[in-house]
Amino acid sequence: MYAVIQTGGKQYRVKQGDVVKVETLSADAGQQIEFDKVLMVQTDSGLKVGKPFIDGGKVTATIKAHGRHPKVKIVKFRRRKHYMKQAGHRQNYTEIQITGITA
DSSP: OEEEEEETTEEEEEETTOEEEESOOSSOTTOEEEEOOEEEEEETTEEEEOSSSOTTOEEEEEEEEEEEOOOEEEEEEETTTTEEEEEEEOOEEEEEEEEEEEO
């Protein structure tokens, strides 16, 4: 059984027990959260697709930790022009573990 959920402007394919890094959520570690924007659920009985979301569909998860992704380097460079600019970026994330899926 798996589901496709939407959070933080992105879509994730999850199943029970998965650990997923999603965009930052405003909740503390160890807290239970629910995702009600369920786009699709695959069960033993078949596939349910929402228009756009499934009525009554819910995915529960536990927040494991908050963190930051590795640094992404940005380099702008023009050869022979004495121009080089460097920057870096680290995106925040929330690590969650999926505990249940209901359609």
